[in-house]
Amino acid sequence: MPAAVRGAGARLSRLGATLPFLAPAQLLVLTVIVLPALHIIWLSLSTSTFGKAPVFVGLANYIHVFGDTYFWRALANTIIIVLVVVHVELLLGLGMALLFASGLPARRLLLAAVLAPYAVSEVSAAVIWRFLFDPDAGPVTMALHALGLPGFEWSVDPAHGLAIVALLSIWLHLPFTFLIIYAARLAVPEELYEAARIDGASKLQSFRRVTLPLLMPAILLAALFRYIFVFRLFSEVWLMTQGGPARSTDVVAVYLYLEAFRFNAFGTAAATGWIMVMISMILGAGYLWGLRREMRAHAA
Amino acid sequence: MIKGLSRRQTLRGALGVAAVLAATPHRGFAASKTLNILAHRVHQNSLTTGPAGDLTKAWRDANDANCEWATFDTNPLQDRLFREASLDRTDFGVGFLVNSRATTAAASLLHPLDAYQSSAPIEDFADIAPGLVSAMRFDGKLVSVPFRHATIGLFYNEALLEEQGIKAPPKSLEELVDQAKKLTFRSSAGTPVTGMVLASDLTVFPVTFARAFGGDFIGPDLKLVPDPAALEKALATLADLFKSGTLPRTYATTSNDDQVTWLQQGRAAFTVLPFARFAQLNRQDQSKYPGKIKAIEFPASQSLQGRMSSVVEFWAMSIPANARDKDLAWNFIRAMSSKAVTTGAARNGNGPVRVSTYSDPGFAADQPLAAVEARALAGARVPLPAFPEAARAQTIFNEEVQLTVLGRKTPKEGVAAIIERVKPLLAS
Numbered sequence: 179m180p181a182a183v184r185g186a187g188a189r190l191s192r193l194g195a196t197l198p199f200l201a202p203a204q205l206l207v208l209t210v211i212v213l214p215a216l217h218i219i220w221l222s223l224s225t226s227t228f229g230k231a232p233v234f235v236g237l238a239n240y241i242h243v244f245g246d247t248y249f250w251r252a253l254a255n256t257i258i259i260v261l262v263v264v265h266v267e268l269l270l271g272l273g274m275a276l277l278f279a280s281g282l283p284a285r286r287l288l289l290a291a292v293l294a295p296y297a298v299s300e301v302s303a304a305v306i307w308r309f310l311f312d313p314d315a316g317p318v319t320m321a322l323h324a325l326g327l328p329g330f331e332w333s334v335d336p337a338h339g340l341a342i343v344a345l346l347s348i349w350l351h352l353p354f355t356f357l358i359i360y361a362a363r364l365a366v367p368e369e370l371y372e373a374a375r376i377d378g379a380s381k382l383q384s385f386r387r388v389t390l391p392l393l394m395p396a397i398l399l400a401a402l403f404r405y406i407f408v409f410r411l412f413s414e415v416w417l418m419t420q421g422g423p424a425r426s427t428d429v430v431a432v433y434l435y436l437e438a439f440r441f442n443a444f445g446t447a448a449a450t451g452w453i454m455v456m457i458s459m460i461l462g463a464g465y466l467w468g469l470r471r472e473m474r475a476h477a478a
Numbered sequence: 479m480i481k482g483l484s485r486r487q488t489l490r491g492a493l494g495v496a497a498v499l500a501a502t503p504h505r506g507f508a509a510s511k512t513l514n515i516l517a518h519r520v521h522q523n524s525l526t527t528g529p530a531g532d533l534t535k536a537w538r539d540a541n542d543a544n545c546e547w548a549t550f551d552t553n554p555l556q557d558r559l560f561r562e563a564s565l566d567r568t569d570f571g572v573g574f575l576v577n578s579r580a581t582t583a584a585a586s587l588l589h590p591l592d593a594y595q596s597s598a599p600i601e602d603f604a605d606i607a608p609g610l611v612s613a614m615r616f617d618g619k620l621v622s623v624p625f626r627h628a629t630i631g632l633f634y635n636e637a638l639l640e641e642q643g644i645k646a647p648p649k650s651l652e653e654l655v656d657q658a659k660k661l662t663f664r665s666s667a668g669t670p671v672t673g674m675v676l677a678s679d680l681t682v683f684p685v686t687f688a689r690a691f692g693g694d695f696i697g698p699d700l701k702l703v704p705d706p707a708a709l710e711k712a713l714a715t716l717a718d719l720f721k722s723g724t725l726p727r728t729y730a731t732t733s734n735d736d737q738v739t740w741l742q743q744g745r746a747a748f749t750v751l752p753f754a755r756f757a758q759l760n761r762q763d764q765s766k767y768p769g770k771i772k773a774i775e776f777p778a779s780q781s782l783q784g785r786m787s788s789v790v791e792f793w794a795m796s797i798p799a800n801a802r803d804k805d806l807a808w809n810f811i812r813a814m815s816s817k818a819v820t821t822g823a824a825r826n827g828n829g830p831v832r833v834s835t836y837s838d839p840g841f842a843a844d845q846p847l848a849a850v851e852a853r854a855l856a857g858a859r860v861p862l863p864a865f866p867e868a869a870r871a872q873t874i875f876n877e878e879v880q881l882t883v884l885g886r887k888t889p890k891e892g893v894a895a896i897i898e899r900v901k902p903l904l905a906s
Contacts, residue, residue, distance in 0.1 A: 227866075228560035229583030313727035315670055315745075333731040334884055420679060423730030424880040425873075439557050441870045 215455075221448035228442050239449035248425065249450070252433040255340060259411060259429060262344045263351075264404045268397060270348070271355035276389070279363045296353035304417030307346050332419065336426035339419045343427060346414050351407070355400045362396030363389070402465040406458050430454055511543040513806055516559050516573040519549040520754075520827075521626065521793065525814065528757070528826025529844075537813040543806060552576060553869075563587035563798035571807030575622050575796045577613055578872070580864045585616035589797040592620050594808040600815045605832045613860070614794050622794035623811050627829040628752030629790045629855045630686055631773040631847070633759060638747045641666060647772070651690045651779040654748065655715060658724045661747035667766075673724035675746035676716075677734045681872045682789045683750055684879045685861045687712035689786050690778045695875055695896075696862040702900055706893050711779070713882045713889040720883045730880050741771060750776060752791075753851040754829040773847055775854045790858035792831065867903035874899045 222239055226232040243249050274292065282288055295303070310318045311330050319329045332342040366389065374384045412431035415421060421428040421436075428436075430450065438447035515522075526532045534545050548570070550558060559573035564587060575584070595603065600623065603611075610624040632654070634647050642661055648654035658673030665671050676683045685695050693708025703709055719725045726732065726746075738758060740746040742765040751759075758764070759771040778786035795814065797807045813819060817832060821841050824830035829851070835841055836852040845851075862868060875896055882892035 227583065228564055229581075229586045314672065329727075331727065333728045419731055422678070422880065423884055424877045424886075436873070440553055440873065441867075442557070442560070 218448045218451055221444050222452050224445055226444040232445075235445065239445040240453070243446055243449050243453065248428060249430070249433055251426070252428040252430045255427060256409060256411070256429040256431075258340060259344050259347070260405060260408045263347045263408045263411075264401055266344075267348055267352050267355040267404060268359075268401060270352055271359045271400065272393070272397065274352075274356050275360040275363045275393075276385075278360055292356060293353045295349050296351070298350065300350065300413040301417060303346060303350055304414065307342070308418065311342060334423060336423065339423065339427040343411075343414050343418055346418060347408065347411060350414070351404065355404060358396050358400040358403075359393060362393050366392050398465055398468070402462060405461045409454070409458055409461065509538065509542050509544040511541065511803070511806060512546055513543055513572065513803070513810055514546045514548065514570045515810075516555060516562065516570050517547055517549050518552060518555055518574060518793070521574050522547045522549055524626065524823045524826045524828035525819075526826075530822035530825040533814070533819050533822045533826070537810060541806070541809060543810075545810075559796075559798070560584060560587060563800060565800060567802060568798050568800050569802060570798060571801045571803055572810055573796050573798055574625065574793045575614075577610075577792050577794070577860050578862065578864055578868050580614060580616075580622065580794070581866050581868070582616050583866060585619075585621045587799055588621040589799045589801065589804055590619040590621060591623065591797070591808070591811075594804075594812075595620065598808065598812060600812050601817055602832075602834075605817070605834050606815070607831050607833060607855075610792050610794070610831055613792075613864070622796040623815055624792055624794045624831040625814065625828075626754075626823075627790050627792040627831055627855065627858075628754055629788055629829060629851055629858050630682055630750055630776060631753045631788070631850065631854060632748060632776045633741060633751055633755070633771055633773045634748050635741060635744060635746075635767055635770060636772050637767050637770040638665060638671060638744060647774050648777050650777050651687075651715070654777055655719065655724075658719065658748050659722055662722070662724050665744060667744065669744050671744065672726045672740075672746050674719060674748040675726060675732060675737050675740045676729065676750060677732050677737055678730050678880050678883070679876055680734060681875055682791065682861045684712060684716065684875070686750055686776050686789050687715060689789065690776065690782065692779075692782045692784075692786075696871070696900075696904070698859060698863055700863060700865065700904055702904055703893060703897050706897070709893050709896075710889040713879060713892050716879070716883045717885060717889065721885065725883070730884060742766060752829060753847050753854070754827055756845075756847050757827045773850065775850060785857055788854040788858040789861050790855065791860060792829075865904065871900045871903045874903075 221232070223236060224232040224234050225239070278285060278289065298306075310316050311332060313319055313329050313331055313333060322329055330338055330342065332338040370388050370392075371384055374388050379387065410431055411429055412435065415427060415429050415432050416435070419427045421432045431454070434447050434450040434454070437443045437450060525534050537543070538545060548558075549555075555574065556576060556579045559570075559575065562568040562570050562573070575588070600606075606624055607627070610627065611620070614620060614622040614624065632647070638661055639645075639647065639657070642663065644657055644660065648657050660673070661671060662673040663671055681695065688694055688709045691705075691708035691711045693705040693712060694703070695709070696702055697704045716725070720729055726740075728736075734751075737746075737749045737751060738755065741749050741751075741759055742761075744766050753773055756771075756773055760768045762768045765771065776786070776788060795811045797804050797811070801807055814823075817834065820828075820830050820832045821835050821838055824835050824841060825844060830836070830841075836848050842848045862872070865871075878887070878892045878896045878899070881887045881895075882889055887895065
């Protein structure tokens with residue numbers, strides 16, 4: 179028997195032996211991700227609402243969404259929030275990780291305080307923030323007025339509305355970014371800093387030549403996760419402003435929610451969902467491409 | 479000693495316990511049937527808690543059935559009802575339907591009730607407000623039985639009015655605006671008071687102001703903004719209230735629940751809510767002003783010739799066409815629509831849909847607002863008729879109203895935008 183045929187037979191036999199172990203996971207992925215995703219694709223190509231049979235309309239829903247000014251406004255708001263939230267979180271997370279790594283008194287207590295917002299539910303957080311930032315009688319508003327500063331008009335001014343949503347999101351999710359970067363910083367060997375010191379590197383040079391390059395994979399990972407999570411942002415907006423005033427703080431997830439659950443236009447909602455998936459994939463593609471290139475470089 | 483128990487002893491013990499349980503007379507730890515109900519919390523509360531007690535108990539005992547309530551806010555509730563009714567089968571027997579979502583398409587998902595009404599009729603069905611019943615008929619078929627109406631009235635905090643030397647609530651819209659401005663002050667308790675609080679995500683409030691001037695959003699004949707000048711005056715009034723600080727700065731993000739809280743805490747002097755909220759607003763355990771929060775019919779403008787139509791919304795009980803046990807569901811609807819239960823639910827804070835409830839001497843004596851509410855209900859109309867794109871139309875209307883009230887559009891621009899943007903939705 180030729181060696182090639184023998185090899186193929188062995189591979190087939192190995193596949194037969196491993197398939198039963200892999201099948202449950204594959205089945206789970208198929209039923210909870212692939213089939214619903216296919217159903218949503220089909221929905222996005224038809225008009226559909228309660229009490230009416232779906233009618234195939236081709237790409238009309240996608241054309242409708244791309245022609246809707248509400249969608250573009252929601253997308254613009256989403257992009258602004260993503261850029262602000264992710265980059266501010268990365269800067270703060272990096273700064274805090276370096277501060278903690280440099281040795282702080284009462285480190286454990288401070289660590290607990292920094293991680294605490296991650297344990298607060300989004301609903302509770304929004305209620306607390308609404309109270310604190312109430313434009314008529316909130317303690318923060320009162321304090322600002324006492325200092326002679328203008329109040330935070332988040333329920334009147336769309337820019338302030340977006341700002342408070344971004345601040346709330348940063349407050350809630352900073353611990354996630356911080357933890358990833360802090361863990362990576364702790365993994366950097368002290369010998370490298372010692373070598374840098376012996377070579378006469380300043381603190382800034384140590385940071386640029388040692389810390390930053392070694393933290394970069396963790397920073398990119400945190401950025402990727404947060405890009406995708408913040409792009410799906412819903413609860414902070416819905417609970418704080420409901421997209422108001424006058425739908426000026428809508429984000430894409432709120433647009434989708436309104437189409438699906440208030441207007442029951444499942445076709446446009448499904449099309450919006452797929453557009454969100456595509457954008458998330460584009461956001462993730464750069465990182466995955468870099469990762470693949472790195473893996474190949476290591477393998478070579 | 480547990481340690482010394484053998485497997486055989488354990489098995490014998492378990493069998494013994496099972497035998498004793500089987501021999502014990504059936505005490506009914508659980509009812510034999512379950513009726514799953516999709517409702518708003520307010521429906522469950524008015525049928526189960528309050529001065530009249532649990533009104534479902536007699537029905538549950540008589541039918542050996544349990545009621546399992548799944549409660550949601552209005553939009554999620556309607557979504558869930560239609561979603562359940564779109565499946566092959568649903569375990570939910572009864573779902574509450576709000577008038578604005580009762581369209582022909584929605585009705586096609588519900589079981590027609592005429593056959594049940596012929597074979598096992600609801601007591602004195604003609605007593606249920608005919609206008610509400612007719613709104614639940616589609617192609618001549620009854621799909622839902624009215625249960626609760628929410629007729630809008632003007633609530634005020636009598637203590638705050640007295641503090642500012644105001645002897646009586648307003649008799650006209652113009653007087654209301656003056657009083658609300660005067661009531662924007664810091665109270666003797668140190669609380670900053672705004673004259674009026676309104677939720678901005680509900681259509682009923684601007685429509686109420688529009689009707690006070692003889693206008694409307696969409697008339698019963700689906701006529702869009704029948705009187706643009708009246709709607710412009712209404713929006714101008716609201717914008718003036720906001721500009722003067724008489725409406726709070728949080729106007730654009732104020733919810734219906736905020737209205738209740740603000741009035742209970744004395745943070746606002748006036749609000750517009752269904753009369754049925756009276757008991758809640760005056761609750762000893764929730765309100766800082768129990769017994770001091772009163773209500774009147776919403777006052778019309780002095781310029782209005784004739785009577786103003788109050789805004790009413792109502793809920794009705796329906797059976798999904800795919801429900802497993804429709805007989806049990808009808809049995810429940812029938813019982814909950816009886817005269818006695820309607821009166822009991824009204825005492826628990828429900829807006830009664832039976833005309834006779836208001837003439838019940840016991841009820842009228844118990845409910846200080848019975849006469850006012852009956853008078854308002856007599857001329858009341860829904861904020862807008864149901865049509866397929868009603869939810870989208872309401873969202874556009876609310877958005878334009880917000881833009882106008884916040885001063886980003888003039889009333890004329892706001893009304894023009896409403897007409898231009900809602901018109902295509904009516905055509906579809």
